[in-house]
Amino acid sequence: MGPLASLELTIGSLAALMLLVALCTLGQVKLGLYGSVDTYIRSLLVWAEVPGTSLRVPVFPGGALVGVILLLNLTAAQFMRLEWSRRKAGLWLVHLGLALLFAGEFSTGFFQRDDRMVLSEGATRSWVESPRDLELAVIDATDKGFDTVYSVPERVYSKKRSIEQEAWPFSLLVKRYLPSARIEMRQSVEGGPASMATAGLGPSLVALELRRSRKDDAPEEPALFVEAVSGDRSYGTWLLSTALGGPDPGLGAEQGLTLDGRQWRFALRHRRRYLPFSLTLKRFTHESHPGTDIPRVFSSLVRLSDPARHEDRDVLISMNRPLRYGGQAFYQAGFENNDTVSILQVVKNPGWLLPYLSCVLVGLGLLIHFAGHFWPAKTTQAPSKGAGARS
Amino acid sequence: MRYLPLVAILLLAAACRRSDIEVSRASKAPDEGQVSAMPPGHPAIGNEPAAAGGANLKWTSQPGWKSKPAGGMRLATFVVPTPKGEAELAVVVLSGNAGGALANVNRWRGQLGLPAIDDAGLKKASKTVASPAGTTLVVELVGADGKSGMLGSLLPQNDQTWFFKMTGPAAAVKSAEPSVMKFLASLR
Numbered sequence: 050m051g052p053l054a055s056l057e058l059t060i061g062s063l064a065a066l067m068l069l070v071a072l073c074t075l076g077q078v079k080l081g082l083y084g085s086v087d088t089y090i091r092s093l094l095v096w097a098e099v100p101g102t103s104l105r106v107p108v109f110p111g112g113a114l115v116g117v118i119l120l121l122n123l124t125a126a127q128f129m130r131l132e133w134s135r136r137k138a139g140l141w142l143v144h145l146g147l148a149l150l151f152a153g154e155f156s157t158g159f160f161q162r163d164d165r166m167v168l169s170e171g172a173t174r175s176w177v178e179s180p181r182d183l184e185l186a187v188i189d190a191t192d193k194g195f196d197t198v199y200s201v202p203e204r205v206y207s208k209k210r211s212i213e214q215e216a217w218p219f220s221l222l223v224k225r226y227l228p229s230a231r232i233e234m235r236q237s238v239e240g241g242p243a244s245m246a247t248a249g250l251g252p253s254l255v256a257l258e259l260r261r262s263r264k265d266d267a268p269e270e271p272a273l274f275v276e277a278v279s280g281d282r283s284y285g286t287w288l289l290s291t292a293l294g295g296p297d298p299g300l301g302a303e304q305g306l307t308l309d310g311r312q313w314r315f316a317l318r319h320r321r322r323y324l325p326f327s328l329t330l331k332r333f334t335h336e337s338h339p340g341t342d343i344p345r346v347f348s349s350l351v352r353l354s355d356p357a358r359h360e361d362r363d364v365l366i367s368m369n370r371p372l373r374y375g376g377q378a379f380y381q382a383g384f385e386n387n388d389t390v391s392i393l394q395v396v397k398n399p400g401w402l403l404p405y406l407s408c409v410l411v412g413l414g415l416l417i418h419f420a421g422h423f424w425p426a427k428t429t430q431a432p433s434k435g436a437g438a439r440s
Numbered sequence: 441m442r443y444l445p446l447v448a449i450l451l452l453a454a455a456c457r458r459s460d461i462e463v464s465r466a467s468k469a470p471d472e473g474q475v476s477a478m479p480p481g482h483p484a485i486g487n488e489p490a491a492a493g494g495a496n497l498k499w500t501s502q503p504g505w506k507s508k509p510a511g512g513m514r515l516a517t518f519v520v521p522t523p524k525g526e527a528e529l530a531v532v533v534l535s536g537n538a539g540g541a542l543a544n545v546n547r548w549r550g551q552l553g554l555p556a557i558d559d560a561g562l563k564k565a566s567k568t569v570a571s572p573a574g575t576t577l578v579v580e581l582v583g584a585d586g587k588s589g590m591l592g593s594l595l596p597q598n599d600q601t602w603f604f605k606m607t608g609p610a611a612a613v614k615s616a617e618p619s620v621m622k623f624l625a626s627l628r
Binding site: 175 | 538583
């Protein structure tokens with residue numbers, strides 16, 4: 050317990066945190082805000098590539114690991130240094146509150162999911178999507194009532210050559226992954242590279258690799274060539290890209306194959322999370338202050354429908370009045386397309402109560418601590434007051 | 441031994457990895473107005489034979505139309521000014537049948553918050569325009585919100601499908617319809 054409770058460890062951890070904050074700030078130039086925060090702050094270890102190789106090694110503890118060490122350090126020091134008495138009860142509560150604040154940040158960092166729901170007026174959605182994370186979705190769409198969705202995260206398809214699942218009658222070979230690409234019609238690119246794609250939309254298109262920008266305000270459109278194979282047999286190679294989900298005619302078409310009576314679809318898209326209930330946007334309202342463009346009211350009137358819990362009601366979501374339902378909060382975040390599309394930010398954080406609880410504990414602890422000092426001080430000061438009055 | 445707890449934390453951190461492939465079940469029924477959805481049960485565009493290239497179509501741009509530089513997945517884009525506002529016409533060509541007329545029309549309907557229709561409904565809701573290049577199928581749609589409009593058309597030619605889709609405020613699209621019909625009749 051000795052080294053874990055040491056002041057040197059506290060100072061070392063705080064110094065490491067300061068360095069991480071500085072590195073994270075500088076790292077935003079190359080990695081963007083979220084990329085840098087994920088690399089330096091919300092990671093257990095900071096990894097770096099050995100020059101000239103693709104080998105990655107840990108070079109520094111990440112913010113999460115330093116936070117764990119600091120929390121253990123605080124806890125150990127608490128038990129070793131602070132006496133367990135009524136007089137110190139307030140301080141114990143304050144420290145417990147601080148520890149909860151740490152725990153709340155860990156919960157947020159590791160378990161919070163920030164997604165969005167984009168709804169046009171009249172549309173119903175029972176899923177949300179991540180604005181940043183992508184997935185290679187392999188969908189078994191055979192059943193008339195539901196789809197079985199296999200979500201392959203970017204860290205898998207960007208590194209693995211072959212992706213398999215027991216339920217799939219094929220393997221997917223990743224033939225080429227372009228983290229940032231521009232998709233053009235083949236007719237409009239003279240002398241464009243021959244397409245790897247042999248099926249779906251790909252043969253009509255050209256995927257041109259772009260230099261990665263990693264800018265938060267200019268999202269990249271990745272492209273992926275995947276081939277479905279079984280043994281020696283190839284069923285085709287598809288070009289998948291987030292750019293293919295756009296509103297242009299023909300390009301929203303889902304791609305895939307039918308094999309042994311089962312329908313399989315492939316898509317590269319923003320990672321989806323399916324909800325056990327649905328929302329329908331009935332009306333979106335956007336009002337500005339008279340004579341200005343300054344927004345006065347943004348609100349979405351939605352129909353919440355959850356047959357399993359017998360919920361079917363209208364809810365008005367506005368800027369500071371989120372809908373809290375099913376363990377998540379739906380905030381009014383934006384709008385587009387001439388005020389006919391509403392964008393809701395959907396936050397799922399199992400530890401959302403922890404910061405509030407922490408504030409209550411710290412407040413209560415400080416109250417008890419100072420009240421304990423206040424009363425004895427008052428009784429000792431009383432005689433001197435009397436003396437002053439006499440003189 | 442003094443630093444054993446710290447070493448244990450480091451090892452735990454290095455070993456900590458999330459699972460790879462997540463499996464979930466998504467209901468098809470309540471999800472309407474989905475941009476990329478095809479009608480339930482419709483086969484995906486898959487490993488049918490696909491040919492790249494092919495002859496380009498030619499057309500006559502209409503008076504007042506402004507051409508925007510081609511780019512992205514559009515072969516051409518026209519801004520069509522009308523007394524009721526501006527509409528935009530996009531031209532895209534894809535190999536094969538690109539899912540067919542019904543799937544594409546239903547996808548467009550979904551984008552406007554309208555329910556899907558069947559073959560009989562498509563026959564009722566569509567018209568055709570003859571041109572030297574072939575017969576173009578045209579559907580005019582007004583969104584569930586009553587504000588947005590679309591004039592979608594597609595022309596199968598050789599082993600390609602040409603799409604001409606005008607979008608904009610419903611009144612502007614309606615106003616631009618006669619000039620789009622002339623444009624489609626000029627395809628060659």
